[in-house]
Amino acid sequence: MSETRAQRVGVIGGGQLARMMISPAVELGLDIRVLAEEPGMAASLAATSTGDYRDLETVQAFAREVDVVTFDHEHVPQAVLRALVDAGVAVHPGPDALQYAQDKLVMRRRLAELGVPQPDWAAASDPAQLQEFLDAHGGRAVLKTARGGYDGKGVRVVRSAAEAADWFAALAEDAHGGELLVEELVDFSRELAQQVARRPSGEVVAYPVVETVQRGGVCAEVIAPAPRAGDRLTAAAAELGIGIAEGLGVTGMLAVELFEVGERILVNELAMRPHNSGHWTQDGAVTSQFEQHLRAVLDLPLGDPSPRAPWSVMVNILGGPAKDALADRFPAAMAEHPDARIHTYGKAPRPGRKVGHVNVAGADLDDVAYTARAAAAFFGD
Numbered sequence: 001m002s003e004t005r006a007q008r009v010g011v012i013g014g015g016q017l018a019r020m021m022i023s024p025a026v027e028l029g030l031d032i033r034v035l036a037e038e039p040g041m042a043a044s045l046a047a048t049s050t051g052d053y054r055d056l057e058t059v060q061a062f063a064r065e066v067d068v069v070t071f072d073h074e075h076v077p078q079a080v081l082r083a084l085v086d087a088g089v090a091v092h093p094g095p096d097a098l099q100y101a102q103d104k105l106v107m108r109r110r111l112a113e114l115g116v117p118q119p120d121w122a123a124a125s126d127p128a129q130l131q132e133f134l135d136a137h138g139g140r141a142v143l144k145t146a147r148g149g150y151d152g153k154g155v156r157v158v159r160s161a162a163e164a165a166d167w168f169a170a171l172a173e174d175a176h177g178g179e180l181l182v183e184e185l186v187d188f189s190r191e192l193a194q195q196v197a198r199r200p201s202g203e204v205v206a207y208p209v210v211e212t213v214q215r216g217g218v219c220a221e222v223i224a225p226a227p228r229a230g231d232r233l234t235a236a237a238a239e240l241g242i243g244i245a246e247g248l249g250v251t252g253m254l255a256v257e258l259f260e261v262g263e264r265i266l267v268n269e270l271a272m273r274p275h276n277s278g279h280w281t282q283d284g285a286v287t288s289q290f291e292q293h294l295r296a297v298l299d300l301p302l303g304d305p306s307p308r309a310p311w312s313v314m315v316n317i318l319g320g321p322a323k324d325a326l327a328d329r330f331p332a333a334m335a336e337h338p339d340a341r342i343h344t345y346g347k348a349p350r351p352g353r354k355v356g357h358v359n360v361a362g363a364d365l366d367d368v369a370y371t372a373r374a375a376a377a378f379f380g381d
Contacts, residue, residue, distance in 0.1 A: 006031040007298055010062055012053050013072025014041030016345040016354070017274045017290075020282070022046045024291035030298075034072075035062045042345040043072070056080050063089045070252060070297045071273055074101040075148070092200065092251040092297035093272045100248050101272045104181045105146045114247045116240065117266050119259070120184040127161035127168055133182045134160065143167070144181040155217065157185060186266060188259035192226055193277035194241035197292045200251050200299045205292075207285065207305040209237035212257070212277050218352060221372075222314040224280045224307065227365065237265060244270070253278070253293040276316070276354070281305075283341040283359040284312030309361035313369045315376040317344070320355035333378035340375035355379075 007030050011018040014036025022045055025032035035058070036047040048065070051058035053076050060083070063069050068090040081095035100107040108121050120137065124130040134141050143164055145154035158164055164180065171178045191212045198204040208225035225234070241256045244267070255275035257268040278289035287295075287303025295302055321329060333342060337360075344356035356379060360372040 007068075008033060008066040009294060009298065010035065010066030010069045011043070011046075011072055012059065012062070012069060012076055013037070014043040014047050014050075015072045016042040016347070018043035018072040019045065019345060020274070020279075020343070021290045021294060024288060025294055028291065028294060030294060031066075032294075033062075033066055035059070042347055044346070054080065056083055059084065060087065063087075068092060068297050070293070071098075074098055074272060078102070094249070094251065097248050097250045098272055101270050103146050104144055104269070105179060107270060108181065110248065111244070111267060114243070116244060116247075117264060119186050119266050119268075122182050123179040124182045125171070125179045127164070130158070130164060130168075130180070130182055131161040134158070137184050140185045142183045142185055144183065146179060146181050186259045186261060188261050188266075190226075190260050191268070192229075192237065192258040192260055192265065193222070193275070194237040194256045194258060195275065195278045195281075195289060195305075196238070196241040196245050196254050196256075197252065197289075197296045197302055197305070198242075198245040198250050198254065199296045199302060203302050204242050204245055205302045205305050206238040206241055207278065207281065207289070208307060209234055209258075210277055210280070216352065218316070218318065218354070219276045220316055220318070221369075222277050222280050223365070223369070224284060224312045224314075233260075233265070240265065240267070252296045253289050276357075279343070279357050280312040280314040280359055280361075282343065284308055284361040307361075310363050311365045311368045312359060312361040313365075313372040315358045315372040316354050317356035317358065317376050317379045318354060319351050320344075320347075320349040320353070320379055329378045333375050336378070337371050337375040340371055342375065342379075344379075 009030055009032050011034045014034050018034050019042040032046050033048040034043045034046045035049045049062050059080050070092050078095050084091050122133050140159050143156045143158045192209050193212050194209045195207040210222050210224040211226035212219050213221040245254045253274050255271040259266045274289045274293050281288045286306050341359040347355045358372050358376040360368045362368040
């Protein structure tokens with residue numbers, strides 16, 4: 001009798017998202033391989049290759065050893081992605097979908113075509129266009145680079161076109177030109193996130209909408225489900241997330257970052273991979289976002305996204321202690337908070353850098369939030 005070969009998943013990018021796919025891949029009997037940018041990255045446990053994800057030959061060589069290619073980030077160039085697809089490689093999410101996560105202007109234009117609620121926005125290729133938008137929106141706006149920004153990078157609140165002179169100068173020096181994205185400064189009551197998973201054959205499931213707390217442009221905490229989210233908001237967020245996944249042809253996990261404005265929700269940004277807003281699912285949901293992503297990209301039946309407890313809170317560990325200090329802090333945190341689940345990424349500490357997170361689930365939100373914050377404090381800067 002011939003031996004059945006495990007399905008092979010190739011993840012491009014060696015960060016913490018790839019790292020957190022390793023455990024569910026092992027449990028599902030999958031062979032997971034990682035193309036890391038350099039040795040010693042967070043997902044080095046499964047890194048079978050090291051190289052530049054922008055180099056076609058490097059990526060093609062990696063893809064030949066796996067059954068499906070997926071991602072730890074959205075930065076692989078379109079030319080590389082499309083060459084893989086043309087060569088018959090299964091790529092999930094594919095380039096047609098990923099373009100909307102790679103370029104915020106492309107995203108805004110497509111979401112407008114789909115009728116998705118968004119902040120007012122415009123493309124600005126010169127200071128005059130930016131100033132025109134500012135004059136029409138109370139003299140303040142959010143300016144973003146169309147590509148490459150994350151965790152507050154590539155984002156500015158501006159009051160005059162002069163405050164973006166360096167960005168426009170960079171555009172002028174670019175042989176391909178380009179545009180910046182300018183958006184209204186939304187007066188939101190809170191930020192939310194809706195995650196859905198979709199497989200190539202079309203099955204889709206939605207997780208509960210969550211509240212995200214940002215500090216300094218970086219996600220600090222996630223509360224699941226979002227407090228005070230009634231049936232109407234919960235249904236609207238899920239319907240919006242599913243509609244975007246289907247409208248853009250997303251396969252795998254999709255995170256839709258939202259602003260709550262009165263009775264409305266507006267789409268802020270998209271991520272087509274596991275996302276910080278879904279880390280709570282590792283310990284708080286029947287099926288974690290990492291297992292769900294693997295199921296989805298392999299076109300396997302999707303798992304149950306239901307919460308295991310009434311409340312879950314995720315607190316990011318930012319900055320973090322030196323690695324040699326972890327040996328003392330882990331036992332102390334474990335002893336003080338035995339119900340906290342501590343996840344670290346094996347990353348060198350740096351101010352503001354996400355180096356881990358803590359999950360706590362339970363019946364009382366105040367107790368759950370206190371425990372998660374207190375456990376995470378053991379690992380602070």
